Structures are given as structure tokens and as C-alpha cells.
Amino acid sequence: MSGKTLGCETLHKGRVFSLVRERVALENGIAIDLDIIRHPGAAAMVPLTEKRTLMMIRQYRHAVGGFIWEIPAGTLDSAETPLECAKRELVEEIGYWARTWHKLGEITPVPGYSDERIHVFCAMGLSPAVQHLDKDEILHVHEIRFEEALKMVERGEISDAKTISGLFMAKLRLDRGFM
Template sequence: MTDNKTTVYRGKIIDLYLERVTLPNGAVAELEIIRHPGGAAVVALDNENRVCLLRQYRHAAGGWLWELPAGKLDAGESPLATAQRELEEEAGLRAGHWEPMGKIVSSPGVFTEIVHLFLARNLMHVPANTETHEIIEVHWIPFTEALAWAQANEITDAKTLVGLFRAGKIAGPS
């Protein structure tokens, strides 16, 4: 239960609060909480069982990461609509079949962000429309190879790891 909330910072994507809360055991704690609107990520599999992975430059992570197409939920936008928009913008793809794969909590100690995961198939190419602050390379990796990269620590992004492993349970490794 939040007893008191002080705004520290309001940004374009996140807001930072100091929240004085009473925990379920009765203890009172002051927590730094980053409020985020949430996001969606897409495991896009083509007819050859290759997955679309983005090699993306992430300053906050110290360089290049392998990631799924993903992005932030816009106000009033459903997680599926976000997934569809981001797949088109970042990877230049539309999908004829969508399957939800649940959600993940990215860092529950400080973030309210929830990322919704989707499996997309029956893909068709459309023009990509990346944002100016995004440096993205689109790659098609055999799904079994992407899973091996995940297990070998080549892929370190949490939403990508969980998305690949969940898709492996649904789509199979073939």
C-alpha cells in the first residue's frame, strides 16, 4: 500500500517516484519506483523457421545487443497493436497469424514495466520505418541457432531470452 508518493522526475517515457509504502509484513519502506507504460516484443518466425533478430545499438547497455522487435505501449494502445506496429517499424514485417505468449516483468525491484510477448507467423515484407534514435540491423537467424545463442550468453536481453524460450515450447525447435 502506498502511503506517500513524491515525484522526482517526469520524462517522455518514464516517471521516477519516491514511494513510502507499507509492506505486507507491516514494515514501512521508502522505494524508488520507475513507472513505465509497458511494452510488447515479437518472435517473428518465417516459413524456413528463421527468427527475426535485431542487432541494435543500446547506449545504456554499453553497445550492441541482439533483440526481438519490440517497443513501448503508446497511450490507449493494446499490447497486440504495439507488437504489430513495432514489427512493421523496426523489421519491415506484417504477420498474418499472432499468438500471445504471456508477459514478463522486466525488473520488479524498481520498474513497473510489463512486456507482453507474441509469436508472429505468416510474414510479409513491408517498408520499415525506424526512428532516428534507433540504430538497427535486421537479421534472420535459424531458430535453433538463436536458441543456442541464448544458452551460450550471446543473447543477453531479457525479453529476447524469454520470448525465444517460450516460442520454442510453442513452435518447436525444428
């Protein structure tokens, strides 16, 4: 047994997520209140070219005070599969279609207080398309050698968790010849 939810109160319902407070009975008999972010989930993708370069974005993130390096990603729309979301976001954010998609896995970026799951894919066989940024997206697309992106992680230039996870998930597959 883990915990049993005794009650739930919605504290905030936002555009992307909700904040709830759940009363939880733990298996040791203690009851606690937990504040939890309820998120619809997301998809992220590692877009690789035939030259083993990576299409990355440098995106403004107000919450962290500036621009950061990221792989393209976006929130799942209702009734949308993770792969459909990944395909949509690839075109919207970087202006590319992909011929081949590989599911790399799922990550839970902050399991201590959120139920968000990010589905991570590798997009290959890229072809140009028309970029369709959302009105609140400020980003720039950069083509970077895959090995250089890994060095950027080592140097601390890439700090985004989904990006680091996606890069190393892709590296494991590439090193083993699975893609």
C-alpha cells in the same frame, strides 16, 4: 496483505518513464521508501518465417555500451493495445507484416523497482513491408535459424531478458505443436 502506499512523490518525469518515491507500510509494521520506475508497458515479438527462421535485430543500446541481439519490441503508446503496439513495431523495426499472431505471455523484467510489463507475441506468416525506424533507432535486421538463436543464448551472445524469454516461450509452444 502486502504493502500499503502511504504517499508518493514524482522525482522525475521522462520521455518514456517516470521515477517515483513511494512511502510504503509493510505488513510487518515497517514503513519504507521505495524508488519505483513507472512504465507504460511494452510489446515484443518473435517473428518466425515458414522456414523456421527468426527475424532478429542487432541494436545499439547506449546504456549497455554497444550493440546487442534483440527481438523487435517497443513501448505502448497511450490508448494502444499490446497487439496494436506489436504490429506497429514489427513494421517499424524490421519492415514486415505478420498474417498470424499468437500471444505467448507477459514478463515483468525488473519487478524489484519497475512496474513495466512486456507483452510477448509470436508473429508468423511474414510479408515484407516498408521499415520505418524512429530517428533514435540504430539497428540491423538479421535472419537467423531459430535453433541457432537458442544456441546463441547458451553461448551468452544473447543477453537481453525479453529476447531470451520470448525465444523460450516460443520454443515451448512450437515443441508442443501449439503454433
